[in-house]
Amino acid sequence: MSEDKGVTDNDVAIPAQSKGAAPTEDAAPGEVLLKVSGLQKHFPIRSGLLKRQTGSVKAVDGLDFDVRSGETLGVVGESGCGKSTMGRLITRLLEPTGGTVEFEGRDITHLGVRGMRPMRRDVQMIFQDPYSSLNPRHTVGGIISAPFKLQGVEPEGGVKKEVQRLLEVVGLNPEHYNRYPHEFSGGQRQRIGIARALALKPKLVVADEPVSALDVSIQAQVVNLLDDLQQELGLTYVIIAHDLSVIRHVSDRIAVMYLGKIVELADRKSLYAAPMHPYTKALMSAVPVPDPKRRGMKSERILLKGDVPSPISPPSGCRFHTRCWKATEVCKTQEPALVELKPGQQVACHHPENAPDQAPGEEVLPEARESIEVVTIGEAVAEESPAASEAPEEPAAAEAAEAAEAAEAAEAAEASQASETSEASEASDASSGAAGAEGESGPDDTVQESTDK
Numbered sequence: 066m067s068e069d070k071g072v073t074d075n076d077v078a079i080p081a082q083s084k085g086a087a088p089t090e091d092a093a094p095g096e097v098l099l100k101v102s103g104l105q106k107h108f109p110i111r112s113g114l115l116k117r118q119t120g121s122v123k124a125v126d127g128l129d130f131d132v133r134s135g136e137t138l139g140v141v142g143e144s145g146c147g148k149s150t151m152g153r154l155i156t157r158l159l160e161p162t163g164g165t166v167e168f169e170g171r172d173i174t175h176l177g178v179r180g181m182r183p184m185r186r187d188v189q190m191i192f193q194d195p196y197s198s199l200n201p202r203h204t205v206g207g208i209i210s211a212p213f214k215l216q217g218v219e220p221e222g223g224v225k226k227e228v229q230r231l232l233e234v235v236g237l238n239p240e241h242y243n244r245y246p247h248e249f250s251g252g253q254r255q256r257i258g259i260a261r262a263l264a265l266k267p268k269l270v271v272a273d274e275p276v277s278a279l280d281v282s283i284q285a286q287v288v289n290l291l292d293d294l295q296q297e298l299g300l301t302y303v304i305i306a307h308d309l310s311v312i313r314h315v316s317d318r319i320a321v322m323y324l325g326k327i328v329e330l331a332d333r334k335s336l337y338a339a340p341m342h343p344y345t346k347a348l349m350s351a352v353p354v355p356d357p358k359r360r361g362m363k364s365e366r367i368l369l370k371g372d373v374p375s376p377i378s379p380p381s382g383c384r385f386h387t388r389c390w391k392a393t394e395v396c397k398t399q400e401p402a403l404v405e406l407k408p409g410q411q412v413a414c415h416h417p418e419n420a421p422d423q424a425p426g427e428e429v430l431p432e433a434r435e436s437i438e439v440v441t442i443g444e445a446v447a448e449e450s451p452a453a454s455e456a457p458e459e460p461a462a463a464e465a466a467e468a469a470e471a472a473e474a475a476e477a478a479e480a481s482q483a484s485e486t487s488e489a490s491e492a493s494d495a496s497s498g499a500a501g502a503e504g505e506s507g508p509d510d511t512v513q514e515s516t517d518k
């Protein structure tokens with residue numbers, strides 16, 4: 066558990082759990098709860114009158130990772146890199162094209178609806194958009210009690226009592242049982258979504274952008290609530306987010322995804338202190354410095370110039386080579402494997418950063434030199450005021466920090482808009498409750514050639 070996960074002024078009181086729905090036997094903390102090997106999801110592209118398959122969107126293209134009991138695995142990466150698809154694959158809302166998913170040592174990759182029913186209690190998902198993921202025609206009581214009905218579970222004391230207890234757990238008034246979603250704010254709605262996900266006392270909760278649709282002021286409350294619930298209920302999380310500040314706060318380990326693959330997987334401290342994959346380094350350079358004393362000091366931000374390549378025909382070799390400033394011929398032709406280069410730090414790169422042999426031995430490709438722009442932030446302040454680290458924050462420094470934060474807020478807003486498309490399909494899954502999401506993707510599984518991704 067990360068030390069950043071301190072409880073702050075937004076603490077919520079968590080009442081003792083009643084003897085409720087589905088008693089679960091937790092795996093010992095640190096044991097592997099979920100094991101993913103070679104996981105793939107290729108969405109077919111169909112065109113023409115006969116709807117023949119003419120290609121595929123390689124949304125997820127060979128993921129290998131474990132999730133350990135009691136930990137939070139953060140998943141980060143640019144829009145379209147396959148984060149949501151990964152989340153929906155491990156919760157079995159989508160049928161994988163290849164690879165395996167094991168939960169508590171049991172292969173659940175191709176379990177049918179009936180086989181998955183008991184697993185649905187243990188694996189739950191929280192969705193990004195608290196507005197579209199709650200059915201507006203159902204009361205809060207109806208929404209949170211849906212998983213009990215779908216699973217045929219009768220909690221001790223009855224469903225209503227249990228739902229009211231859950232409302233209290235997530236910091237809502239149990240008296241609001243009969244209200245409708247539109248009578249709640251965005252943050253309160255996300256709490257309702259969390260209560261629904263917790264109804265059956267799951268072991269693993271996959272949260273897809275749980276706070277990106279919320280105001281910054283509300284984000285902290287929901288993040289702290291997730292933290293508190295993890296400590297109280299011993300939950301294991303996979304949290305998907307764009308916001309690197311959120312990821313840093315919540316995660317024990319972090320997986321960085323690029324174009325359907327994990328390029329780096331490391332514990333939080335190592336990743337933030339010494340990222341090894343060039344893509345991770347570029348992402349990290351955009352994170353505002355949290356220490357006010359260090360704000361305004363000279364720091365370099367790496368701006369990747371090229372567009373994200375299409376997952377329909379990803380680049381050969383290392384998928385990042387078209388945007389990497391260190392790319393060499395070998396990067397173009399040979400795909401680097403994800404290997405452990407330092408204890409607890411797995412990286413897929415031929416010329417990793419923060420490693421003894423990080424300088425490419427061969428000639429860097431000419432186009433690679435043009436692939437990034439390095440922007441120095443806070444230079445003027447650092448030069449004018451050498452004691453900036455000790456002195457109170459200068460106005461110019463504050464401006465630089467504010468600008469970085471504003472840029473990040475704008476990015477977050479853009480990102481949440483960008484993920485609306487995939488959320489639309491998830492919302493329909495979500496609104497029918499946990500077990501309601503048992504159906505496979507069906508028509509959602511295919512895409513017309515006109516797709517822009």
Ligand SMILES: Nc1ncnc2c1ncn2[C@@H]1O[C@H](COP(=O)(O)OP(=O)(O)OP(=O)(O)O)[C@@H](O)[C@H]1O
Nearest residue numbers: 108124144145146147148149150484487509512518
């Ligand atoms: N049902 C689908 N049919 C076809 N393509 C899909 C489908 N769902 C996702 N994709 C494609 O798969 C790729 C990965 O999408 P995904 O939603 O997993 O990305 P993401 O990392 O979650 O992005 P964001 O951060 O914007 O939410 C995208 O190119 C997307 O267009």
Ligand code: SF4
Nearest residue numbers: 383386389396414415
């Ligand atoms: S150095 Fe090569 S292998 Fe490493 S990220 Fe850059 S292009 Fe990929």
Ligand SMILES: [Mg+2]
Nearest residue numbers: 148149484487
């Ligand atoms: Mg997404």
